[in-house]
Amino acid sequence: MNTKQFHKLPETFYQKDVFKIAPKLLGKYFVKKEKQQFLIGKIVEVEAYADKIDEASHSFNGVTKRNTLMFDSGGKLYVYFIYGNHFCCNVVCDKEGVGSAVLIRALEPLKGIEIMAERRFQKNEVTAKEFLNLTNGPGKICKAFNISKDENGIDLCGENIFLAEGEKISKKNIMQSPRIGIKKSKELLWRFYLKDNPFVSAK
């Protein structure tokens, strides 16, 4: 298996408004190339984070040491550490100077499931219930895909971690809701997820 068989998303895909990109990420494949094999998950839930108008965003108050990548040009991976335990990964959007990114909240595991299971549950077989629980949350995705501080800033147009064309999603299957786990800017409906997909983190 090599990367040629994937239709990798081009740089131009990412250099647009975050609010346009977020729903388009649904159905795309999130791919990580590892020594042993590829890990692949279909994106089923995301959240958009913007600057200036978005009080919940890390970028709301301008550039800091942590959020610098959000202001970089689109097509990078922004990884941050939260609650003393978890990493979350985001797709940086728009042109340089705009502080926006899309949080990847849930994946449907497609390939490399044994590796994900080992990292999440310390065993390579999973029950049906555990399968649904593998990557249905931002911290769980990073654990299963072994993504941490070291992956912060990775170029999504490179060979290591990238997004690829996946399933075609019809508009009527895209649900919209308030974002999860935030206190400010709750009124913005910037969470997008696939209707009836069992790997979505919450209703």
Place this chain on the structure above:
DNA sequence: ATCAAGATTACCT
């Protein structure tokens, strides 16, 4: 220097 909050998760009742 100090401190409170946080884009979560797992485990409990």
Place this chain on the structure above:
DNA sequence: GGTAATCTTGATA
């Protein structure tokens, strides 16, 4: 459905 765990970051002094 509620909450403890856990520690980095950014704001304030």
